[in-house]
Amino acid sequence: MERAVLLLVCPDAPGIVADVAAWVAAVGGNIVDAGQTSDVEHGLFIQRVEFDHDSTAGALRASFGVVAARWDMRWQVRVPSRSATLAVLVSKEGHCLYDLLGRCATGDLPARVTTIVGNHADLAQAAERFGVPFHHLPVASRDASAAQESALTDALRDAQPDLIVLARYMRILPPAFTEEFGERTINIHHSFLPAFVGANAYRQAWERGVKLIGATAHYVTADLDQGPIIAQDVARASHADTPATLARRGRDLESLVLASAVRAHLEHRVVAYQGRTVVFE
Amino acid sequence: MERAVLLLVCPDAPGIVADVAAWVAAVGGNIVDAGQTSDVEHGLFIQRVEFDHDSTAGALRASFGVVAARWDMRWQVRVPSRSATLAVLVSKEGHCLYDLLGRCATGDLPARVTTIVGNHADLAQAAERFGVPFHHLPVASRDASAAQESALTDALRDAQPDLIVLARYMRILPPAFTEEFGERTINIHHSFLPAFVGANAYRQAWERGVKLIGATAHYVTADLDQGPIIAQDVARASHADTPATLARRGRDLESLVLASAVRAHLEHRVVAYQGRTVVFE
């Protein structure tokens, strides 16, 4: 038996659940996990069905198209992989990169890192340790952004990763990048968005005197720090904290929240719609 | 349209979801919320379906019986209520009682407290403030347990509450009680069970030097502190804590965890089976 995941969004209406369940039964499938939710504000129905079958992904897609047309669905049929490919973009801070490499090495994440791109060379050793090619794409001067962005795009087109992870990559990406890669690019922001957008989030948090710090993983859109949120978490801030210790404690949050979002994406648990996400557990 | 909730447990098998969904469609129902899970260790399927319909509870039960027989289901069809009745049993500590009374008064819980029983008189004033009858059932002597338990049973039979809540009631209940009322009795224990069973849980926790304290709400069974767990939560313990301050901070946990379990029960979100529960969110 093979495993497949069906994800769908459509206008809410009576009968969808029965129709989808009947389709799964008709293709000889056995549901192993299912989740659904209604977004009553937008009048939408969102569902995830994970099931075993002995058909092919192509055949499933062909037959589900009929159901989907009936309910005006936006949908995907996905096949879980044990080794999705990741491209990781970094700058100088290595905690998220090492965390991802370790998780792939132990099999905690069903993936392997096949490309690492850095606009600084600091993390070349991390790549070397795990035998992953490292592309050093520095920005030579203020005017050289376009050239660097073009080289980055080339590297990603070559690598064709299933997912691109911005692991504390400290450069703004151009609209052309988000248009081409945004739906499969996840960024980690070092605050509880929408609080403290932009740079220096821990300093901002310290100055405002908040009692918790946060991290947010989101899909990348043209609108910076505004993409659909996939995962968030917070940790307690003490009055003994300085901007520097907040940043230190924030690193654990960033690694965890990013890994959680990457896992949810790779397990086909995320449906993004209307600038929001549903993450099925 | 009326609202109903279907809860079921049965041996896992392909086709159940489709069959249940088809039944809901057949009775003209519209699913507003659904959750399901498979207990692969025990080979069981557990589902909750909340749906709108224009039939009656009796008619639903009659027609679902046919489906249930097909899959060997243990099942219930419940009708959500805006004012379920609660009997609350207390001793001397009032934080859980006041919390429940406040939640019923503001409509936060879909219930009203109709009976309060105390083996001490300390909380008579709380009952009076909210206009609820208070039954003072003290244990006159060591040998008077049976008489008190009998009076308690009489009071509960008279009141016929939908749910009995042990809100820091500090007496052990006899097997006859748990047999008659256990399935609709929720207790709050002042630790993260199974750690620190029995009395003086905060002192035990302090002596062991744990870094978190907890609270556990569970259904009541003959086996003390062993009933199916409905809700648990923890809070951070500081080295500055004494057994007394742990108890003070534990009160917030107890009130919250108990209220959470009461809400889940009243909203028909709990399925208890094999000494465990599934709580659908």
Place this chain on the structure above:
Amino acid sequence: MERAVLLLVCPDAPGIVADVAAWVAAVGGNIVDAGQTSDVEHGLFIQRVEFDHDSTAGALRASFGVVAARWDMRWQVRVPSRSATLAVLVSKEGHCLYDLLGRCATGDLPARVTTIVGNHADLAQAAERFGVPFHHLPVASRDASAAQESALTDALRDAQPDLIVLARYMRILPPAFTEEFGERTINIHHSFLPAFVGANAYRQAWERGVKLIGATAHYVTADLDQGPIIAQDVARASHADTPATLARRGRDLESLVLASAVRAHLEHRVVAYQGRTVVFE
């Protein structure tokens, strides 16, 4: 022996701790709890010392003045009370009010509510239940704000509470109010500030698709939602949540965070400075 609490802020320098400890010893005091922190960004030292003594508060203040002058301290000597007086301002939602009343009734908070003011009459019954005077001060028309604010000020001047609590009081207070009462007024905001300032915080949070909701208790300043933060907490938001269910789950957060801030204030654990607070635990 009497208990006293010393709170101080001053420019950081070597020798302060020894000087303060020597003073406590000189007045025959025994330190039972002490906390200190350095704000290296602002070059400040902040300390809290709780100690037993057999002097008087007046004598302590007189003798500490000499130490304070030496280090250019802003300081207070406070005497813990078992029954501080609270004035609570409310609108229509009663969860924070009932929570505070319950905590005072059980002795959980070392205080009693002596005045309740509502711009709506909805919570008159809550006041009555606990035997607290209720002042109904409605805003008769758009132009009647000033009159209502004046009546409110009169009521508070009469009551002379140790602390004023805005328990979901849904009106903006004028600068004259914050100037007179701000330092002893605590507000609860229904978001993780600085995210989602202003009204409809749960709807804003839902629309942004955040994965956590929050609540923030802060001192009241002329700058709305910008006062020094005393306490914050968050709870997980599920994709099944609507703005309404977020609001429902947010109520628990609001009650808890507000009570936590009120407790910290009443136990003289909060030092506000530079738009921030240190809360000693």
Place this chain on the structure above:
Amino acid sequence: MERAVLLLVCPDAPGIVADVAAWVAAVGGNIVDAGQTSDVEHGLFIQRVEFDHDSTAGALRASFGVVAARWDMRWQVRVPSRSATLAVLVSKEGHCLYDLLGRCATGDLPARVTTIVGNHADLAQAAERFGVPFHHLPVASRDASAAQESALTDALRDAQPDLIVLARYMRILPPAFTEEFGERTINIHHSFLPAFVGANAYRQAWERGVKLIGATAHYVTADLDQGPIIAQDVARASHADTPATLARRGRDLESLVLASAVRAHLEHRVVAYQGRTVVFE
């Protein structure tokens, strides 16, 4: 200026704080961080003072001896290090090991791993990647425990690490080991101790139906799973979890809680006494 940390435990009495602060001033020290607590149950005073000075550790120890004798103190003067040495013991699961190696590589922990010992060979590659010697010390047969334990002791005596970390090392250590190394050995247990001692903690947790899973880092004593607790944390368990998914989600907890305990130890923030710890923040 040099940095030093003073840790002390002694019978509680008035005047200690002033005496210690006077000593710091007398040696020309400037306190940068200080914490203290009273264990009223045992009548003890516990303090940590971090200070800058321009003396030597030896001179500090000599002069503090006089103060310590006066109050019957158990005490240490420690010098913070930027690169303490760690020996890590592992079996087959690598998540804690990779986490520690990554934290040392990025400078997140002020340490470097100088020795890795495995009773299985599975994690030899992890050691190789980070250039750390790997000692494969298998247990050849049931009767070969003593030989393996002896080889382990030799390896650790050779390495002379500042701290030994049991990073999911799945063998029981003999009393001779705990006697020689226990005070500087930290273990991670995969439950919220004292719940679920022994092996298969996640399966035990699943069977009991708890709603939270936990992890506990503790010093190693002869009494298995009973050593002084340094750090604990929990994560929410869902009804969709199986023993396997609990174990998967528990790995994040284990890595984090272990790293937190290692950090606290290396920063000289932990005082162990009476089977408990105080961890200063």
